[in-house]
Amino acid sequence: MAIRDFFLLAFVCLAWAANNVVSKFVVTHLGAPPMFYAAMRFLIVVIAVFPWLRNMPRPRWKMLTVGLMMGGGTFSLVFMALKTSSPSAVAIVSQMGVPLTTILSYFMLGERLTPRRMVGVGLTLAGVLLVMWDPGGFRLSPGLMLVVAASILGSLGAVMMKQMEGVKPLQFQAWVGLASLAPTLAFSLLFEPGQVHLAMAAGWQFWAAALFSGLFVSVVAHTLYYSLIQKYEATLISPLTLMTPLATIALGVLFTHDPFGLRMAFGTALALAGVLVMALRWNQVLALLSRGKAT
Numbered sequence: 203m204a205i206r207d208f209f210l211l212a213f214v215c216l217a218w219a220a221n222n223v224v225s226k227f228v229v230t231h232l233g234a235p236p237m238f239y240a241a242m243r244f245l246i247v248v249i250a251v252f253p254w255l256r257n258m259p260r261p262r263w264k265m266l267t268v269g270l271m272m273g274g275g276t277f278s279l280v281f282m283a284l285k286t287s288s289p290s291a292v293a294i295v296s297q298m299g300v301p302l303t304t305i306l307s308y309f310m311l312g313e314r315l316t317p318r319r320m321v322g323v324g325l326t327l328a329g330v331l332l333v334m335w336d337p338g339g340f341r342l343s344p345g346l347m348l349v350v351a352a353s354i355l356g357s358l359g360a361v362m363m364k365q366m367e368g369v370k371p372l373q374f375q376a377w378v379g380l381a382s383l384a385p386t387l388a389f390s391l392l393f394e395p396g397q398v399h400l401a402m403a404a405g406w407q408f409w410a411a412a413l414f415s416g417l418f419v420s421v422v423a424h425t426l427y428y429s430l431i432q433k434y435e436a437t438l439i440s441p442l443t444l445m446t447p448l449a450t451i452a453l454g455v456l457f458t459h460d461p462f463g464l465r466m467a468f469g470t471a472l473a474l475a476g477v478l479v480m481a482l483r484w485n486q487v488l489a490l491l492s493r494g495k496a497t
Contacts, residue, residue, distance in 0.1 A: 207434070210430065211427070211443070212445060214426050215443060215446040216449050217422070219446050221414070221415055221419045223453045225284050225411070226289045226454075227457075227458070228408060229281055229282075232408055233403075234408050235390055235397040235401070236281035236394075237278055238387075238390040238397035238398075239401075239408070239411075239412065240278045240281050242409075242416075243416045244379040245383055246415075246416030246417060247416045247421060248376065248380050248383055254370070254376040258377065259366055259368070259369045259374075259377065264365070268359045268378075268381075269378040269380070272355070272356055272360065273379065273382035275382075276353075276356040277382075278386055279348045279355070280348070280352050282345075283346060283348035283352070284345075285345065287345035288461065289460060290451040290460040290466070291466070293450035294330065294333045295333055298353045298473075299353040299356050300322075301323035301480065304319055319480050321479055322476045325479060326476030329475070332468060333465075333473065371425045379420070444474050444477060447470070
């Protein structure tokens, strides 16, 4: 990978990590309604990439379904989860999307489920469960269960997206925004009373965060990511995107004072190891180990 492209991917991962922390600040410290925040994000996306709505990818029902799953469904659940969960925990549990996509690809696309990938799935699930587990109450964290639901929707949407061809990155962003705007806004109007007043009370910080999430993260960072995916193999890009949860943990500990004890550290290591096992081929793993010995 060219040095320039590596730094572009690092920039993308940092933008995603910052978005987790910013969203936590919006829904917790500013008290903004999560669904209304999600709706404003998608409104900004639609306005920014409106010209790319001219031609709708076919089949249309699938594009709308994928857009709602990967947009409104995923982000709304994550924003709701951030009200009670730390950005660090949300970032780690979100890694569950990798094994879920692998499993769904096996059933829906007929892709191979090799022993290596099965080991990776097991490691990731074990790490995620360890992060989610609440040792004080011997129960799973309700907030992080929303992240699991978001991962399921995002993974299903990603697999369905693989069945569509010729969808350009900005065109995809445009239709994700449009498919997600009406449902998230309707949900907010029904179940988040006084949402406009609360957003106004939050002041300029709410709208600055919505602009950051919609323009900087969705339009800029996601588009850069899709362009890199088209340029390089997924087996190279996927392991490097692990910079996102690592950066989220660092930013979370620094800015939102996320707790990060031994259980969290061990669960993080297991989950990220599982993702690496699924993303890398054995020859790549051996090459990395040999480089480590050489140094």
